[in-house]
Amino acid sequence: MTSGEREQSGDSTAPDPAVYQVPITTDDEGPIRINFDRTVVTSVQRDRLEDICEIPLDHETVRVWGNTASKAADTGDYLLFADRDGHYGGEYTLLARIEHATILDEETAAAFTEAIGWGEVSDDSYQHVMFLDPVYETTLDREEFWETVGYNGWPNNTFARIKFDRTGSTFFSEYDSIPTFIEEIRGEKLYPTESADEDEETPGPDSRPTNVDHPVISHIRSASPTVYAFTAPPEYWLTTVEYGSVSFAEEHRDRWAELSEGDVAVLHARAEPSDEELSPRPGGIVGVGILGRRFEKDEPWWRDEHEYGESFPLVAAFDRLFLAGSIDRIDTSRSVAEKSTATIDRETDALTTDRLPTDRANDICAEATGTEFPVQSMHATFRADDGTDERDRPIALVSAMAEALTEVSTIHVHESYRGAISGETLEGLYFPDDQGERILEGIATALRSGKHILLTGPPGTGKTEIARRVSSALADDYPYLYSGYEVTTATADWSTFDTVGGYMPTESSETDGDDLAFTPGIVLNRLKDTRTETQSNELIVIDELNRADIDKAFGQLFTLLSGQSVQLPYTRNGREIELTTTDDLSGPPADHQYLVPDSWRIFATMNTYDKTSLYEMSYAFMRRFAFIRVPAPELPADDGQLEDLVYEYASAWELDPDRNVAMTVGRVWRETNNAVEERSIGPAIVEDVLRYVDQHPESALEYHLTQAVISYIFPQLEGVPKRRQIVRDIAAVREIDDSLLEQAAREMLQVTLAENE
Incomplete structure (x- = not known):
């Protein structure tokens, strides 16, 4: 014993050791919690303490606990640590046997506290030091134990001896003895571990x-x-x-x-x-x-x-x-x-x-x-x-x-979407009244019903942006369902090679690219991570879906969209490529299999204008989708109300146009949408017009407004029946240069303003 020690407990032969509760608050910032993590949960190198006091253990590391008690615990006593949650909650965590306990004098206690690191989080010194060996996890259930011994809360201190024979306790009717109790609540031994010099050599x-x-x-x-x-x-x-x-x-x-x-x-x-x-x-x-x-x-x-x-x-x-x-x-x-x-x-x-x-x-x-x-x-x-x-x-x-x-995979393929979509998803987009909320509600309802989503409406109503934002929100809010999303635009050239995949040359040192291997297309790449080969589930947004020839582009996907598995006419490592549903596969998919999670969805958009090179969608394809309408707003006949509406949109776009500019753009918008029934444009196109005009002096409004119409509205009229009527009504707006407009209409739309043509 060093000169710094005044008392040391001897070996205990008593059959019933004392057991002390040590409840520690779950607050990570508390000094007791930090010290517990540092010296009981983890070990301390013995050489940090050897110059301060005698180390009664032969291990290279020690586990130690301390407090300010004035009397040392006995060898063979136990500490029962707990994570305390308030006065009534928490759980027991560790059980530690006291191998040696001692009371240090004031100077030695201060040196010990500093050396072991307790002094970094507290100004107190702990003279009662306990070396722990062994340390176990404990299986003791707090609620059952408290009922047994008659406790109704944690003690007020962190070193409280358990009174097993207290009034109302049934402890000794359930356990033969305290040693039996200790034996039953011991879990896995955490310390000491098997060392290299014991029976089985531990690799260095x-x-x-x-x-x-x-x-x-x-x-x-x-x-x-x-x-x-x-x-x-x-x-x-x-x-x-x-x-x-x-x-x-x-x-x-x-x-x-x-x-x-x-x-x-x-x-x-x-x-x-x-x-x-x-x-x-x-x-x-x-x-x-x-x-x-x-x-x-x-x-x-x-x-x-x-x-x-x-x-x-x-x-x-x-x-x-x-x-x-x-x-x-x-x-x-x-x-x-x-x-x-x-x-x-x-x-x-x-x-x-x-x-x-x-x-x-x-x-x-x-x-x-x-x-x-x-x-x-x-x-x-x-x-x-x-x-x-x-x-x-x-x-x-x-x-x-x-x-x-x-x-x-971190994706739960068997879980269906059952959530809601926050209104914040469309923040920054302006929809009159509660139109935005109704659109989101319709999308969420369709998703919960197992449908894919087709957003329809005039050009410029925000269909693609809505699909993109909803897909992003789903990936953010439900990461256990969705691993991301991808946006693509359909074309008339699409075939199953683009959507499903097909054979492509592969390069190797032996073949110089003469070998062919199956390469997945846009859709299949959403189902398997190309980098890690693990299951993924990316939503896909297909813009302007009706530009594609659906039968040619989707082929075998018709079967998949109806909820059935399908084999593709391609092989990988001698096995046919399979698109399979969760009903037909147990366990993770093999290399040749692409599993469709229950929550996977397609988002598609379709403009209601009949442009050139559009393909009709079959009824069989359409019934796999829920059609969500995204209409253009109703434009009031009253100029004052129209001006107010334009300013509401401009505010959402963070624009502040002059009154005359706002009113003029509003009139162009109204004439465009009212010229022909069911032919209109949405606010996104009007935003482009307004931004263009707002960048130029009002003195040249007629020219720049006309140029904006030609640049942003005319492309939406290509192939539209009765487009001559729309152009004529736009030309009737006082601030439009009808000569410049007619010249562009001849070149771009093959129409004139003459009534007799």
Whole structure:
């Protein structure tokens, strides 16, 4: 014993050790929480303390706890740590045996507190120091235990001895003894881990590859993200496989909000499940992922939400997810609530079969930085001793697991869209009255009904922009359903080669491009990531769909759009290319298969003007779509009301035209739309006209207004019957140069203003 120690407990032979509750608030910024994470959840190198006091353990690292108690605990006593949520909530997390406890004098306590790092977050010194060996996860259920011993809340301090024989306690009718109780609540041992000098030699750093090429390692090195360790019961990760996401309770909103796109999460399964009906299994790391968007949900996904009414409304989706184990043995067509305990156990075994054991992860981390894997019940961050982000341990862990990791899709292919579309989706676009809300409601209803979307209306009403914005919003708000979207424009030249795909030459050193291989087209590329070959689900926006010859362009897609699988007349590696629905496929698609998720949709637009080179769409094709009308606004006959309407649109476009300019453009718009029944233009074209005119002096209004009409309105009249009448009515607007207009009409539209032609 060093001169700094006044008291040291001897070995205890008592059959009933004391058990102390150590409830710690879940506040990440609290000093007790930080110290717990640093010296109990993770280990401390013994050489940091050897010059201060005697170290009673032979391990290279130690786990230590301290407080201001004046009497030392006995060897063999236990600390029962808990994550405390208010006075009544939380859960027990770790069980640690006290191998040695001592009371340090004031000077030594100050030096110890500083050396171990407790002094970085608190001005207090902790003279009561406890060395812990071993440290376990605990399986103790808080609510059941409190009912047994008669507790109705947490103690007021963080070192409270449990009175097992208190009045009202039924403890000794349920347990033979305190040692029996301790034996039953012990979970996986976290510390100490198997060392290199024990029965099985642990590979050293030289035996592990140092130049492993893995996407997550490359991402960590290039982007320097924050890396987290998420620990949960083993069955929790089955829902992560299903939805490609991790969840947070409302009380952890601050932690959830701190996550950024591109951050990395190491996924750790603890040994004990959350339900005693499920089987325990050795814990370990089961995967790693790159985080994407955060969002909120109101439906139960995880088993604890279904079974026990818990709520995890805060979700972070993965952009990329890599898992060990036999993931194809996990059935994602049924939710975890629909599965029996036997099925959950079987699928959890499949998920954890190639895990990196926790003790091995500790060794790898210790070899990398001297600090073990940050195991705890909730969410930890890989940090260095100075509190900065640390990435050497995650890189070492991914390197060790690289061969066992397989990239999996983060898209839930069996989940249908059941949501709503926020009115903010159309922010910045102006629609009179509640027209915008009605359009969004119609789209959402059609999506929920399983229909594809066809937006129809005059040119310039914003159909393409609506489709683009809705697709973007769906990808942002439902990342577990949609991986993005693509916009393309149909042409008369389209064939199934463009939409479905076909054979194209491939280059190799042997063939110089003479080999042919199937190359997917616009539609199939939305269903499989061309870079990672994992399942994707990108919405597709096809502008001006009726420009294409539908039969020629879509061919086999007719069958697919009707909900049936179809084989294509192409092969890959000797097997026919298949477009398949979720009803006809279990597990992930093979290389020759393209799986259509239940939520996949086409958005298409169609102008109601009859332009040249347009093709009629068959009834069989049209009935796969819901037609959503996007009309041009009604233009009032009263000039004052017309002027007000133009200014409402101009305000949305952030324009402030002179009154005469606004009125004149409004008259041109009204004459264009009223000349011929069912022939009109939308506000987007009028915006182009107004922007053009507004850039020039009002003194030259007649010329520039006419030029704007020629540039932006005339192209919409090509091939339109009765276009002569529309041109004549526009020419009747006083500020139009009818001579210039007629010259352009002859050249572009092959019409004149003469009434007798």
